[in-house]
Amino acid sequence: MTRWLSPAGFAVLASACAGAGAQSSPAPQPAPAAATATPASTDSTSVDRPQYVSTYRRRTNPPVLIRNATVLTAAGQEIPNASVLFRDGKIVSVGTNLTAPSDAVVVDGSGKFVTPGIIDTHSHLGVYAAPGTFGENDGNEATNPVTAEVWAEHSIWPQDPQIPLAIAGGVTVMQVLPGSANLIGGRSATVRLVPARTVQEMKFPGAPYGVKFACGENPKRVYQNRGPSTRMGNMAGYRAAFIQAEQYRQRWDKWLKDRKGDAPGRDLRSETLAGVLRGDISVQNHCYRADEMAQMLDLAKEFGFKIRSFHHGIEAYKVADLLAANGTAASIWSDWGGFKMEAFDPILENAALVTQAGARAVIHTDSPDGIQRMNQDMAKAYYAGVRAGITLTRDQAIKWITANPAWVLGLDAWTGTLEAGKMADVVLWSGDPFSVYSKAEKVWNEGWLVFDRLDPTRQYKTDFNVGQTAPGVGR
């Protein structure tokens, strides 16, 4: 199973299965050679050929030195009047006494702030693309409660005009998930937000796959006429799928060991779930209610896997101790809620209380609007926590949209903080990212300046945006 992995990729996966509650990130590992395409499949037991390989290439750029800015590293520090130097797609150093190499582009950061690139663990950009017609409604394969065989990357439309809007919000990496109609909705894709013609050009090389689970109301509503139609039916559906996957995994493990006779038949559905059982594919679980999170954690124990993160965990604060003990993150909003019964109990202090309990909180969006202002959702949750008297630092809050989502996606060895050796996913903000008035001014994606608010030639437009000039309009 490890033969498709680069050494760095394996290190990430090893951390993915590492379990309980560790808050410390693993030491930065060497990133995969940027120009080397890492095989897409991390778990294939079935084919010897690579599947849907990333063709993303890091761009060659001169070194960049940002000077005189307030730097929020998401690694424990907020440094005033500091500099960030990056070269060849990697952070070289962060500190107060840096000098610019002779070939460096120097950016004056006076009065400005620098953070790591923002990471969204929960997006549907590309699979529910604008302009929002039936034609690009590709997020839910709502034809069976278990569709572990579908891959989100096969739906992503790289010309979704929402992608450049998210880039302008400082987002550099996102996990695109299938929708939540199904118990098991399919594999996620982790992509960089960069101009691209194909999704392969966006795929984060070596990123492990995730798989989307959905608890509660959605599956039982969508399938009420054929089942599951209850929460107990949901759980039975999961267990049946994993019983099959266990058998599938055993058949393949046996054959891979001795290679005798014909290979077992290939089944995409069980292949994905066998990847979960091996710890190669992370479980990304849409789950609102506290009691249901506890059920899912027990399901994971029954079959011997981990749940990497709950998503939309509106009631995470009620079981934050359980999340900490299980090493499961909570991807949440600051203040959404009330839109259905299982979302009835939102509180503004959710992220703060989860953090206080020692579990990983993540601010996620599930929204093409929200992804443009993730710093604002972070700020709302931060100030709510502080006002409620919960001990919380700005560094911990910045982690909710950078280092912690990097961990959820298995990328924390490579990105999510401003530390030497990490990938140069960097945002320069016009002001404090905790303020409503601040905007992402420049966004570097692995050292590539993909957005500059002050330079219209550095503002990417998708094909959909081309040629849409209103008649008689001056601006």
Added chain:
Amino acid sequence: MKRPNSVNGERSTGNCGQRSTVNGQRLGRVLLLTLIVPTALPPSRLTAQTGAIALTGATVYPVSGPRIPNGTVLIQDGRITAVGANVAIPAGATRVDAAGKWITPGLIHANANAGLGVSGLGAFQEGRIQGEINPSFNPVEGIDPAAFGIAVVRTGGVTGGVLVPGGSFFPGQAPAVSFAGDHVEDMLVRRNAAMVLDLSDNSKAAGGGSRAGTMALVRRLFDDALEYARRKPDFQRAAIQPLSAPAKELEALLPVLRGEVPLAISANRRIDIENALRLKREYRLRVVLLNGVEAWQVAKDIAAAGVPVVLEPNRDIPSFDGLGARLDNATLLREAGVDVIIAQGDPGGERNLRYAAGNAVRNGMSWDDALKAVTLAPASAFGFTDYGTLAPGKVANLVIWSGDPFDFSAVAEKVYIKGREQPLRTRETELRDKYRTLPPPS
């Protein structure tokens, strides 16, 4: 016309209602109200606060005038009696030290839902009925003063709102309310603050599949209403051609056609906005635009027509109902002289109106204009100008903030509605306190 709260991965959630008890109680309450007040609700009976209250030492933003450093706001009998730097405080007045704080009028949400239903859950909302021609529908008797959402909205310094009915074409009338009171009569500011007409993609079906058909049907309804008003005796003798809607629906359009009630037209695409302006000219209507995604493209025409625009300042995602969505819509409209009103469809709730105003500033609007856009501008557009400013004689709906109300670091510390300080406890704060330590104390 509001964007659905559900999101892509979520889509809609039809909730199978299993709250028969609650529904039963609510039904009884609505019926009772109907029996007591068959036609119109009596004026507000919320007992106004009586003794004088002096809020001192704050930076006061009256909206009707310039900022007052170290100012005082004096309240009596639910109204503001004085605002200024040198206000004489009557003996016996309750003094509230607001040094270092900011005081603004209570914010007004011009496209609200709070109170239309007990819970905030979509399936329990009361703001829409079936059908497409409902000018006589007014959701007032579906407003629940005990709705959880009302308390939440107040925590964002939102003291009033225009409750816009949902649905397509002519979904109904929009009442204006204050977010306090034990009975809907206490809450009502204006029973019929606007008639709503949707000319967006939502209403194509009503017109047979084309916007042109939708416009033709609007004109037929207006013409029939006028005809009906002129020839009521003929109508009663059935000596009139069949009309395009029942008499009660045509009757409900008459205040609009007399210019007494504004027509709030939801339109996003430029041609829909131009159609709205045509209707205004042809029938001499008072018009307020709702949503207006491409309004910036015809900003000068909108300004010349004197039409205010209610918009969501973060709306920048293109759809075929409005390909020209852009973040500086509000800014461009203000520069052209349009009265802009800020609303928002943020799923975090209507309490976040202040952040929508902050984002308008982020996108280029002046701070003063943004404050006006959530206070005086909606009050003026919907005809309740005794709200929305801090000036003598105005209703004492106001907020003491810990700092800049548009930014995340500040909070509404005290919220006054009709001079009474409002509780800021909500279900949310009670759940927080219950689970502050784990496991929760039993």
